[in-house]
Amino acid sequence: MSVDTVSLTGWGRTSPTTAVRFRPRTYEEAAAVVRGRGPRGVVARGLGRSPGDAAQNAGGSVLDLTGLARIGAADPAAGVVRCDAGVSLERLLRVLLPQGLLPPVVPGTGRLTVGGAIASDLPGPDHRRSGSFARHVSALELLTADGEVRTVLPGTALFDATAGGLGLTGVILGATLRLRRVGSAMMSVSTERAGDLDELLARFTAGGDRMPYASAWIDLTARGRSTGRGILTRGEHAPPLMRSAHAGRTRLLPRAGAGRGRSSAPGPLSGLFEALPPLPGALLGPGPAALYNAARYRGAPRARAGEPRPLSAFFHGPDAFPEPHALYGRGGLVRYRFTVGYGQEETLHRVVRRIAARRSPAVRAVLHRFGAADPGLLSFAAPGWSLALDLPAALPGLGRFLDGVDEEVAAAGGRVCLAADSRTRPETAAAMYPGLAEFRELRARLDPAGAFRSDLSRRLGL
Incomplete structure (x- = not known):
């Protein structure tokens, strides 16, 4: 596992802050970082595509999950695939599409990770039919504040807090995704x-x-x-x-790398x-x-x-x-x-x-x-x-x-x-999100010491 101290921003490149960045290669290494976190806590980070400060943690630790990027074999009959949270959507499409498979929700960029798509619960251009990304997750592996990895299923309070929870309930390590069959590329x-x-x-x-x-x-x-x-x-x-x-x-x-030149x-x-x-x-x-x-x-x-x-x-x-x-x-x-x-x-x-x-x-x-x-x-x-x-x-x-x-x-x-x-x-965020009080209560029970923190969570009191 590599460790360095870096200045990080969101994709918008505003408000840079400095944190210690860990790049785990295994779930065990990620759990060790969570157990050994400092007083400023830790937050997961993928490819840095969040425009704001959701994946920054000034003075604390950041878990760069891009080293956790395994994709299991897709099951066309069941219509599912299991993958690590650090897999990019671009790579996932590259693997699945030749098999005639596609995630049901495809956001507007492929340069984000599966974990980031779940933590942000990103919608796509077919939201009226398919809902947001997390609606098509049949199970996820979540590293919680006690350093343990839990399998979290839809319909549970923890799943509903994690989907769109911006990494504040734990570190999403992997997920099983339901897929859509398509006839061509x-x-x-x-x-x-x-x-x-x-x-x-x-x-x-x-x-x-x-x-x-x-x-x-x-x-x-x-x-x-x-x-x-x-x-x-x-x-x-x-x-x-x-x-x-x-x-x-x-x-x-x-x-790969087409974005760096003529397309x-x-x-x-x-x-x-x-x-x-x-x-x-x-x-x-x-x-x-x-x-x-x-x-x-x-x-x-x-x-x-x-x-x-x-x-x-x-x-x-x-x-x-x-x-x-x-x-x-x-x-x-x-x-x-x-x-x-x-x-x-x-x-x-x-x-x-x-x-x-x-x-x-x-x-x-x-x-x-x-x-x-x-x-x-x-x-x-x-x-x-x-x-x-x-x-x-x-x-x-x-x-x-x-x-x-x-x-x-x-x-x-x-x-x-x-x-x-x-x-x-x-105060504006609290007025806009009626589920925020329930989210805070669950966070307080699951993570009383505040293991998972970010610049956004401190700014908004999440």
Whole structure:
């Protein structure tokens, strides 16, 4: 097991803190770290894709689980696979897809671990059908504060606290995942433009769930009659015939390291999450951002159906490009993700208008439509609309502005995503998550000495 002292941040590269990082290769080594933890506790960490401070632990210990990356043999008949928590979703897809298998929930990046997907209970673009990631976990191995490894099953209080629990109930070491069978590595994709937010929501709703995957990019720099205009993209798994028809022109999955250079994936105007090419940070001001968004909107088709696209490009288009941190300058980025319920569309309208009026240089903004709430006490997804956007952390007055948006979201019964958070106030989080009191009580019983801590848990009093 390697040990070093490092400065860590989230993917947003804000608020760096220093911790002792342990890289265990076995469950026994991970348990030894938990038993020998210092007074500042320990938290698990995967590939560092959480935008905020959920996987940081200033002055304490961090368990880097990327060395625990075994994948067991998939059981096609039972539709399950057992894997370690440090396995990346990109690698898992690389192993499963040639067997015609796929995790039922595929988030917008493959560069995160199975343990991170469970601890964040990530939703995908088919949440209305499939729910979030942890809903498809049939068992998990959890290293608890006493240094013991427990098998935790769905339907138990500990499972519901761990799913979306941000690593604060213990260290997820491995999981058994239920799988979906697919006929090919291709997707059939439909795209359409909407001239404003009303039209975008109407098109989203009118399509129902005829295609399971749906997401929309919103131009948050457009104002006036074009406020909230966007591009709606839907997809479904293609039949095997489409696979054979395009086998010579498409790659099953991106090559390892493809994100470091030119990709064979479709360009920035295609792909469910509208992958962004890197731009010089000095160009990311309100004017250039508006010009870039306008070109992106006008470059999309007014309506197109049945476009074949490789599965990896559809789900993980942004992974084909280098990390876009140059866009946001030295201060890093703030990812703000919130959801409001159906019937609260006016709140979504007001937030979009406020961002547009402020002329914030937002080039990434993704809208999802969620279904039934997940059972995790701190799971983010709930029935309604979810908007995720990235903003430069150095924008003047950004903290005060987002505090105001928090209040508006909370007043509408909505919530911000804690897994992406880096700045929400504790009283706001408590108002948004009714299961927080139960979560704290379970934590106090299971971990009275506070073995598992993070910068986020101290900031929000979790």
